[in-house]
Amino acid sequence: MNCTVLGCGRWGSFLASFHSRKNHVTLWGRKGSESFETLRNTRKNDYLTLPDTVTLCDDLGKALAASDTIIISISAQHLREFAERINGYPVAGKTFILCMKGLEEATGQRLSCVMKESITQAIKVAVWVGPGHVQDFLAGIPNCMVVDSEERGLTEEIVSGFQNELLRLYIGTDLIGTEIGAAAKNVMGIAAGMLDGKGLSSMKGALMARGAREIARLIAAMGGNELSAYGLCHLGDYEATLFSPHSHNRKFGEAVVKGEPYTKLAEGAPTVKALLRLGHEHGVELPICETVNSILYENASADEAFGKLFSRSTKEEFYL
Template sequence: MNCTVLGCGRWGSFLASFHSRRGRVVLWGRSGSRSFETLRESRKNDYLTLPEAVVLEEDLGRALAASETVIISISAQQLRGFAARLNGHPIAGKTFILCMKGLEEETGKRLTQVMRESLTQPVGLAVWVGPGHVQDFLAGVPNCMVVDSDDRALTRRIVEQFQSELLRLYIGTDLIGTEIGAAAKNVMGIAAGLLDGKGLSSLKGALMARGAREIARLIRAMGGNELSAYGLCHLGDYEATLFSPHSHNRRFGEAVARGEQYTLLAEGVPTTQALVRLGEAHGVELPICETVYAILYRGVPAEEAFQRLFFRSAKEEFYV
């Protein structure tokens, strides 16, 4: 099973390493980037050593030509520009799998929407999301994830192709819900970190319940299945995001609450703004997302923002 992985960060390098057990994998990275140069010099990064079956490639055209199945694992906010670059190569008929989570900050659009708008050639397109950290997978700890697309046959083929004893894949049936849920869990991760940073970790149970509920309302308003919020894309990913020491989003929120700097990528930051815009556009209250937004974008102190959240008018628990 040959495939190409575009993006050599921790998730991209792990996927390339893991899938190379079944065949040749080409791992593309941008020449001059720290991640790619580190791998090129030593075939190692902070997490793993690349097997011999992984071929490092800096030429995008050669990387794309190597396989019919292409995994993309880059920052969500870079996707539109990167997709435009793909148009310069013969990619018609290939299958692209987005192993990334997020929404376009300026438009609130889902990543498959960004890809469809940007590509000028017909391709198969799917997302692969869910819980799991590279550190745990490398330690042999298995987890469950979900693959989704607007083509049921394509979804099944990807699941059958990549299913393994370490990664149990489920067949998704709600692309809208899967993408919104996966992106939104990063915002909940920031909220969890804010609670941790303020010594309010006992509230994370309530955050899980209320967070999933408000995202379910948004998914339904957007035409998806609200039950997706309680599946692997969102609620199923909470342990890895709200509690894990490996979670960049949780650690970012904790740093903000403590007035500290955090330099690693936290995809939940731009996603917070995108979700607030979607909530306004669809007339859906998103109190937790709006609280995180107030802290990150308006400079409202966490204590004040939390107080506003807690003193909202009383609601029925499962209000529409």
């Protein structure tokens, strides 16, 4: 399955590089950006060397025209603006796969909805999420991920076309749950980093259990299947997000409570605002998300915020 990858960060460059072993791949990056210019000048970044079978391109129109299957791997908060640019080109009938995790901060919308709103042409949209770090894949360590869309046939086609010895792909059947779960796991990653920073790492097991239950309630209230929270999109991604030294969200949370700078992208920071918006709209309490939000945006100390979380009234473990 030939494809175009839009976005040349660590995940986009890995997908382009790995998939190009058997297929033609065009990798697009923004002209002048550090990541793209580094690849253009050296064909290397901090993680890999691009094979000759990857065609680099900074012309969005040409990149879109190069394939009918388009993978997007950029920051979630820039997707609407980017999709509106894409809409200026003839893309009707093309398949867009969102290899990114997040919710639009300003609206709380899922990324597939942002795509459908922003591109007025008839396109197909799928998401590809789940655990896995580029560093591990490049070391030959396999993992499992999930693909989801509103069309079963499209999901199966993508799984069949992209599955390989490193990436075992599963067929998702709950687009709402898959997208909410994938976005929310980044918030749990920030919470885990905060626990690490306060010397409370042993509590990450409890965070996993309560975090998955919190998000399951939200998914169900939004019309999704709450079991998705316990699948690859969310709970299945916890090890890679709550414990891995490669996790940007975990490292960001740890840096915040230690008062240290951190410059890498942590998608969970804007996503927590979107989740609280959704929780309010659907009448679902999200105490862990509220705790993270209070530390990030309300000047609450971690000690104060965690103390408030623990002083909440006791409930049955699996209350609705």
